[in-house]
Structure formats: C-alpha cells, structure tokens
Amino acid sequence: MPARRGGFFILLCLLAILLEGCPLAWRRFTINEVIQPADVSFIVPGTTTLADIVKNLGAPGSIRPVDSGTVVRYHFLDIKYFTVNITRPLSLFFPVLELVPSDLYQLTYSGGGLGTDELQVEFNKNWVVVYYAFAHHQKASSYLP
Amino acid sequence: MIVIRSLLLVTVAATLLQGCAFFRGNYDEDFKQEDVESIRIGSSTTQDVATILGAPERVIAVHDQQIFHYYNYAVKSGTVLFFSRTNVVGNDLYVFFSPDGIVQQVLLGRQKPPPKLQFWPFGD
Helix, strand or coil: CHHHHHHHHHHHHHHHHHCCCCCEEEEEEEECCCCCHHHHCCCCCCCCEHHHHHHHHCCCCEEEEECCEEEEEEEEEEEEEEEEECCCCHHHHCHHHHHCCHHHCCCEEEEEEEEEEEEEEEECCCCEEEEEEEEECHHHCCCCC | CHHHHHHHHHHHHHHHHCCCEEEEEEECCCCCHHHHHCCCCCCCEHHHHHHHHCCCCEEEEECCEEEEEEEEEEEEEEEECCEEEEEEEEEEEEEEECCCCEEEEEECCCCCCCCCCCCCCCCC
C-alpha cells in the first residue's frame, strides 16, 4: 500500500513537471454580473422612470443621447479561453529539441469566445421608459473555437 | 520513513503550487456615502460637485443637460495550476445638471457587491 501511495506522489510530481509553464490553460474573465429578466419585471414602458430603475439595478454603465431621448446600458461580459501546447512535453523525451527554437516545432491549439449581455433601456426626454430589451450573446462565450 | 514522506509531500506541494497567483486591485476609490449625500439637489453647482467628488471621468451632454460620470472598478483574480479566473465589478455614479449648472439628480442606486476571488473557470 505505501508503495502504491509513493507511486501516486511520483506520478503527481511527473504530471506537475509535464504541465510546468502552463502548456494547458483554461482562463475566464468576467465583468459584472448578469441581470436576469426577472430582475427587470418591474419596468413598465410609459410609467417607469430612470430613478426607479437606478433604485433597483444601480447606476447604468453608460448613458448615450439619441434624437428621441436617451439610451442607458447595463453591460455584462464573459470571456472564456482555452489553450494547449501539445508539443511542449516533447523536449522532456527528446532533449535535443532544447537546442531548436521553439517556434520551429511547437504546436499550440487554442480557442475561446466572448459573450456579451446587455440590458438596454430607452427613455424619452422626460426620463420615462420608452422600451427595454436584452441583447443576449452569452452563448458565444465558450472554451471551444 | 516519515522524513522521506514529508520531503516528498513538500516537493509535490511546491511543484503543484508553482505558477499559482492571486491578486486584487481597484481603479479609483469606492464612492463615499457622505460625499454623495453632501450634494444638494437644486442648489449644488458643477464646481461644488467637482470639489466634493473631484473631476469626473467623463462629461456627457444629453440634449440641454450636462452629466458628470464617475466610476470605479474592483478586480480579483486567481490562478491555480492551469485554471484562471478574473472577475471585475464596476460601480457608476451620475450627477445630472440643469442647463444653468445646478444639480438636478444624483444617480448612484444599489452598489454592486465586490467581485469574488475565484480560480475555477467553470460554472457560473
């Protein structure tokens, strides 16, 4: 049993050495939390004002004037990225590769996606809601190319 | 045997933990409630607001109104082995002025909770 445990530790060490320098990586970057449709069920076009929305959702990420009034936006962003360098461990088995510039033989496979989500609300010139809508692109965010 | 096992354990831990990193940072300070409350709707001027909150990050012109936009961001990031996750949360403050430069409205509302410190990039 102790021999098996020792073998496990050695295997773990070897794995860690093979993966050294992160030839394999899953990375994720998010900005703000998603606003769900249930969170905006209180908005009634023609009645709800900017102050009502800010009270419930906080201040928007941007305010932009348009001819008929103003558009405010709440932003959410989710980026997922995956990369693997499948040739990196080769130099452990063929040390001669250390002499060759890595650009000549290394093969990196990577992919990812950027998903945005946004709540957009348009107000008239009296700061009353004209319409609101979500822009859903969340599924664009994935670790696959 | 115990010494060897401890050394092995330390070696494994040291090997596995290499490349691990955690950091947190922020862009600008959080908004102070007392600063926001000291802005008087109907009497404070653009100069008063600039004195209390400093120069705005952006000035937006919406029709005949001027809006001062202040924002701050907090970042937390964790990397363990080959997993990495970075979370950013921003908070915004808007001060609306009438055409003659008097505060009409201050928009701060609910402050978003600080970002979570995570390294696991899967799930929500």
